[in-house]
Amino acid sequence: MRSVQFPKSLWLAAAIAVGGSLFASGALAQAKYGPGASAKEIKLGQTMPYSGPASAYGTIGKVQQAYFRKVNEEGGVNGRMINLLSVDDGYSPPKAVEQVRKLVEQDEVLALFQTLGTPSNSAIHKYVNAKKVPHLFLATGATKWNDPKNYPWTMGFNLSYQTEGAIYGRYLLKNKPNAKVAILYQNDDYGKDVLAGVKQVLSGANAKMIVAEATYEVTDPTVDSQILTLKASGADTFINITTPKFAAQAIRKVYDSGWKPLHLLNNVGASVGSVLTPAGLDKSIDIVTVQYYKDATDPQWKDDPAMLEWRAFMARYYREGNVEDASNIYGYIAAQAMVQVLKQCGNDLTRENVMKQAANLKNFKQSLLLPGITLNTSPTDFAPVDQAQLSKFNGKQWVLFGDVIGGN
Template sequence: MTRNRISRRSVLIGAAASSALPSLVFAQSKGEIKLGQTMPYSGPASAYGTIGKVQQAYFKMVNDNGGINGRMVNLLSVDDGYSPPKAVEQVRKLVEQDEVLALFQTLGTPSNSAIHKYVNAKKVPHLFVATGATKWNDPKGFPWTFGFNLSYQTEGEIYARYILKEKPNAKIAILYQNDDYGKDVLAGVKRVLTGDKAKMIVAEQTYEVTDPTVDSQILSLKASGADTFINITTPKFAAQSIRKVADVGWKPLQFINNVGASVGSVLTPAGLDKSVGLITVQYYKDANDPQWKDDPAMLQWRGFMGKYYRDGNPADASNIYGVLAAELMVQVLKQCGNDISRENIKKQAESIKNFKSGLLLPGIAMNTSPSDHAPVDQAQLSKFDGKQWQLFGSVLGGQG
């Protein structure tokens, strides 16, 4: 824990738990809104742990400024090690013992898949999960779950359409994580590359989150003769693969998915010189991009980081992402007014209209409805020049 993380003891102070209360008017003191989340503070995806830390820091700032409608926000953020069984254990504890009002930004496709049915059966708001799997947007089947990230399938579609336009004779190699997350981005690519175009994909390799490296997969993909590489990996493996591609002298046109594109946690350890030419998608601003140097929202974000999360790396895109998600959570809670029942939280999460955080790229807004639980559905392509990502083209969306 950093000094900015709220202690578990302080989180629990003031909780007025009562089993006699109806399930939808949950055990919250008049001065408290208690949220829960699981984060991979340890394990193969620990680079994402900063998301939970920056969000705790953000809610501390909110509380220092009077809270939300006079209530303090307490976020219980616990480690699941990116392990689905651990996530189940921790979420059950958050719901049944800590009695959180809602879950917020539980991270990872495997972890959220493991708790998906449970939280919906319990009718616990499962808000703005930190994963872009398409299945989080299923209001009929899972009405209490809401996505946040740009849909992985939409991201895959954007890459495939760009390749068709700019390199129609490409020979494509794909590396992806062997779970719903990796398969979802792949599905978006294949949604575009159909019929004869499917032959453009000449090689596919998978990896498990427990694998020590992806070196052998990179060697196999290079041997396929591919001249284009779509890299669907989380930070640890993204950095490994970018480095390995350069070290073995392979020079494909490279795409790196958004969740593995942080300058601070991926490209810097991989080698900035080895990352030149990478293409990704972005939907929020990059602190490394000089065009945002004097941007009011980014100046405010830097001020927040300097005061509330000094241990955080400003070059790590996850620290902007985490604040962006927290801003949306605050918007939902503000809309709740004095009714902080689970039912009303769900209703307000379905009522986001044209929410334009200053951290979003220009032209992108967040929207939800009872039939659409995915607030982000647009992004812009960006290329790495050795120092920062350079946006190009127009704002794009998916077809699926």
């Protein structure tokens, strides 16, 4: 039987076709995808208080959606578009549980990003870890988010509340060791966490410096009565551990009541745009807080390249956003950190690798962080931010003073 002879050109074409298909299949084999990820898309989910008592924070979700639009216009991350599903939980833990279950089980997001609030995140903490869904860069500073051994899928973002409280305690010991301290705090994990940091330092013989404490619920209409009670204690120092709505109320009532304590205000309630302006800039003079990122109202950053870039971004992608609201810088920084993690993932978009890369940020310098502050994580340290600087309000903007200091 005579064999069939194929022209050399056909053999060559066949070889190229086979080789090409092998190359393509090899390239495809190298890419790994978990739920919510594909060659074209990376689906993230978040809950935000677009309504309810903490609705001032809703701008964080809006600025992050705007930032991801910018990233997508520029080609996405490794060619993939970021699709952020940002839904309202009203700062209600039961609503947060309902929304997160939908994001995980129906929308099948690759990861949760910047879910906001200590109460809401506490309600979903065990669920997302049981589901092994990356629960990344939570918009809360609760210390418990840094527990990779017991909760390996959850990572916070903010400066730890206990670290912040400890900074205030050390500031008082150094500058006002005979202070009579009154403290107002939100009656939940968030408020108690900052308080714990204060008491870690003001302990032992120094515990007597704290002469009064008062709490409020997020459902309370005002904190006026609490302020009057704390004033009546004879305290000359006030530590204000509140979210924006109640921070503004407290500042206003302290001033209007004629009480003139040294006023220490936690970072989450220290926005010029959403807190101090509504309270009254004149009523906010000399309040002290901590900061770890640049303040758009501070003239020293007027010509700062990073601030100019951020303002240009706001003008193009989030024109309705308030450039004096610190939350819009905070949200932008967190979104950039998320993009960095996704870049590090390369073509391995599995939930396991997302978590691995989030735990591998090495001196990530985001240009809107204060000089000397970088983001760092490791498999045994899930606290990206652990440094801050004290700042005092002069009636127009926050003025930094002292050195960059850490939690220890």
